[in-house]
Amino acid sequence: MPITSDHVGRSYPATPAYRVSRAKIAEFATALGDPNPAYFDETSPIAPPTFAAVIAAQAWGAVFEDPELGLALHRTIHADQRFDIVRPLREGDDVVARLTIEKVRNRGNTDMVTIAVALSTAEGEELGTATSQLIHTRPQEER
Template identity: 40%
Template sequence: MAADRPAAGHIHPPTEIYEVSRAKIREFAEAVGADSPAHSDPAAARDLGHADVIAPATFPFLVVHRASSRVLSGPEWGLADASLVHTAQRIVPTRPVRAGDRLAVTLHVESVRRLAGRDVVRMRGEVHTDGGEHVVDTFMTFTAGGPDEKETGR
């Protein structure tokens, strides 16, 4: 891990906008077998009170993963993709993601510690629209490195 890596409390600024399409929601829903018509049919979604088709609950991780992969493998963290293991995930929506959403992710570093020779990083990926509306919080835990990796000061 990089010597001056971010610590608890660090905030990575909002990412570029990810625009959610009906086609992506449908593709994702099919990939996880979520068969509610609200994932594919705008009229069915409207009948349930949604402005457009809605995504399954774990869809936001797609958006957050793009952000967290870039940040963790970038110069600030220096964690190679291959050494990262995703060990826990929590998703707390304010509302479902829906088609037409223009989403950005702000990553908050919640904690960084060493456990059994590995780095354990907890982050909160706060997903919001480009208008500032909060959509969902995703809490992720990753571990990286190993006992054979020379550590820098912790």
């Protein structure tokens, strides 16, 4: 059975905590080509806003491992991404991610799935949300 609008609202358990480190922040900012000094600060570096995707992506496994949904990563395109940041991620933050299915539209053999990944510290401080739209094509036998 493919994913349907009946799955909207389904949430998954939080991921294990991800420790934000100075090295990972610098590595990410370097990969972006962004020399903003806030990312390389010696005392309290902050992460680029899109660093949230690193942690949010860890939560995606839940939807691809859910046998009821029938989603397969190799048939999925990441179509859109939005970040709603409450505060920047900082060195030393232990961040957990909780994924919720927000919207599902089915058109022919294509599923358009919007997922929201809420990010918070392990202590419960809200950090922001990474919202993604995934476009998934069902295999031939499900069309």
